[in-house]
Amino acid sequence: MTAGNTTSSATNSAIVTDYRAKTPGSGALFARAHKVLPSGITHDGRYLDPYSIHVGKAKGPRKWDVDGNEYVDYFGGHGAMLLGHSHPAVVEAVKKQMEIGTHYGSSHELEVRWAELVCELIPSAEKVRFTASGTEASHMAIRLARAYTGKDKIVRFVGHFHGWHDNVAAGATSHYDGTTTTGVPQGVTDLSILMPADDVSKTVKLLGERDDIACVMFEPSGASWGQVPLPPGFIQALRDATTKHGVVMIMDEVITGFRWSMGGAQKVLGITPDLTILAKIVAGGLPGGAVAGKRDILDYIDHAASAAKKREKVSHPGTYNANPLSAAAAVAALTLLRDEDLAEKANKTAATLRAALRQVLVEESVPWGIYGDSSTFQIYPNPSGEPLDPATFDAQKMGFAKLKGARTPALSGKIRMALMTHGVDVMGSPGGFVSSTHGADEIERTVHALRMTVRDLKAERELKVA
Numbered sequence: 001m002t003a004g005n006t007t008s009s010a011t012n013s014a015i016v017t018d019y020r021a022k023t024p025g026s027g028a029l030f031a032r033a034h035k036v037l038p039s040g041i042t043h044d045g046r047y048l049d050p051y052s053i054h055v056g057k058a059k060g061p062r063k064w065d066v067d068g069n070e071y072v073d074y075f076g077g078h079g080a081m082l083l084g085h086s087h088p089a090v091v092e093a094v095k096k097q098m099e100i101g102t103h104y105g106s107s108h109e110l111e112v113r114w115a116e117l118v119c120e121l122i123p124s125a126e127k128v129r130f131t132a133s134g135t136e137a138s139h140m141a142i143r144l145a146r147a148y149t150g151k152d153k154i155v156r157f158v159g160h161f162h163g164w165h166d167n168v169a170a171g172a173t174s175h176y177d178g179t180t181t182t183g184v185p186q187g188v189t190d191l192s193i194l195m196p197a198d199d200v201s202k203t204v205k206l207l208g209e210r211d212d213i214a215c216v217m218f219e220p221s222g223a224s225w226g227q228v229p230l231p232p233g234f235i236q237a238l239r240d241a242t243t244k245h246g247v248v249m250i251m252d253e254v255i256t257g258f259r260w261s262m263g264g265a266q267k268v269l270g271i272t273p274d275l276t277i278l279a280k281i282v283a284g285g286l287p288g289g290a291v292a293g294k295r296d297i298l299d300y301i302d303h304a305a306s307a308a309k310k311r312e313k314v315s316h317p318g319t320y321n322a323n324p325l326s327a328a329a330a331v332a333a334l335t336l337l338r339d340e341d342l343a344e345k346a347n348k349t350a351a352t353l354r355a356a357l358r359q360v361l362v363e364e365s366v367p368w369g370i371y372g373d374s375s376t377f378q379i380y381p382n383p384s385g386e387p388l389d390p391a392t393f394d395a396q397k398m399g400f401a402k403l404k405g406a407r408t409p410a411l412s413g414k415i416r417m418a419l420m421t422h423g424v425d426v427m428g429s430p431g432g433f434v435s436s437t438h439g440a441d442e443i444e445r446t447v448h449a450l451r452m453t454v455r456d457l458k459a460e461r462e463l464k465v466a
């Protein structure tokens with residue numbers, strides 16, 4: 001099968017015209033939004049040309065925009081909604097907490113219960129410190145690693161995303177050559193050593209050669225929750241080398257935590273990092289994050305432990321750390337996840353979904369790939385139009401440059417808009433997150449939407465099939 005994709009101007013696109021016709025209320029809200037919000041949005045990942053939908057309601061695996069259009073939702077709150085939207089147990093817990101206080105400015109029982117659950121579920125968690133987001137958890141983990149080792153440099157991998165703070169900004173979604181990104185001083189970027197994620201021997205060698213490295217951090221799924229899978233053995237080799245050279249291993253489980261399994265990716269892999277960062281699911285769909293890990297590293301935030309060692313403690317304030325509403329949602333969600341193994345339920349649904357979507361590509365002779373781990377799916381839309389058989393597509397053989405390095409926002413945007421017009425909302429990569437509430441009906445609707453989408457793309461010559 002040979003094929004080629006081209007992108008054409010959105011102005012004469014039937015896909016864009018249909019999308020606009022179906023979403024006039026979102027268009028009107030965007031007109032207001034862009035006067036007061038840069039690009040009319042509040043997260044770069046929600047950017048869509050000409051505008052993104054404005055949602056008014058979500059429940060379980062579905063959401064509805066302000067025009068009343070219903071979508072099977074795979075955006076999943078950027079991966080936070082493993083239990084689906086507004087799970088009754090989470091709603092109940094948050095409502096109850098709302099009545100008795102949203103911020104005590106004091107310690108409270110729910111934060112203790114929350115930490116106990118994290119320590120029970122996540123293998124590496126001996127102690128935990130809550131933050132208000134994954135970005136904050138990432139920032140704190142790096143600070144702890146630097147304090148613990150007395151070293152400054154961070155090893156990161158090309159395309160791996162760890163939030164938006166300065167230490168991890170360059171090389172995650174752009175600047176894959178390690179140059180700095182707008183607003184981030186070159187000196188800060190120079191503190192990171194950006195390594196390729198396709199050959200672990202280079203990193204192993206680096207760790208043996210240098211003595212200024214505080215930590216190695218990575219997404220255990222591979223870049224962007226598995227968009228670029230890691231080669232087999234990669235993480236174990238990192239574990240061995242970091243242990244040998246006294247470098248802190250930080251596993252970024254902001255996406256994979258509680259999703260890859262109820263004990264995260266580390267439980268599936270059987271590899272225990274020194275520090276783990278968590279967010280999204282950890283707070284039950286409300287804002288929150290956490291750094292968990294070895295007691296002697298977390299002790300750098302501990303007053304008594306630091307005083308006993310006669311060292312200055314690492315500072316960590318944060319107004320919304322472990323706020324009662326997030327703690328209430330988190331305790332309800334993590335308890336359910338544990339008792340009903342909902343991660344496994346979502347994993348099974350996603351495996352069925354991936355197989356069904358792959359079958360659509362085969363039947364429609366579309367040279368794309370469907371892949372992904374756990375309760376996720378990724379679509380490789382083959383932007384350069386190389387010959388590709390969807391039945392045998394293997395993301396492991398593709399490499400970073402194709403899977404993430406050559407993303408084409410125009411084509412991905414059209415795929416997203418066409419899918420939305422047919423009742424499905426996905427992440428921009430494109431790809432998505434399956435929840436424990438998705439089931440056979442959602443799969444059937446998604447299969448139909450993908451079939452209609454590839455036909456729409458063929459109709460406007462965005463997808464040529466030989």
Ligand SMILES: Cc1ncc(COP(=O)(O)O)c(C=O)c1O
Nearest residue numbers: 133134135161162163254255279
């Ligand atoms: C792997 C990973 N790490 C860190 C973060 C940052 O988390 P937050 O958006 O809560 O700051 C994200 C967010 O998408 C993520 O996917």
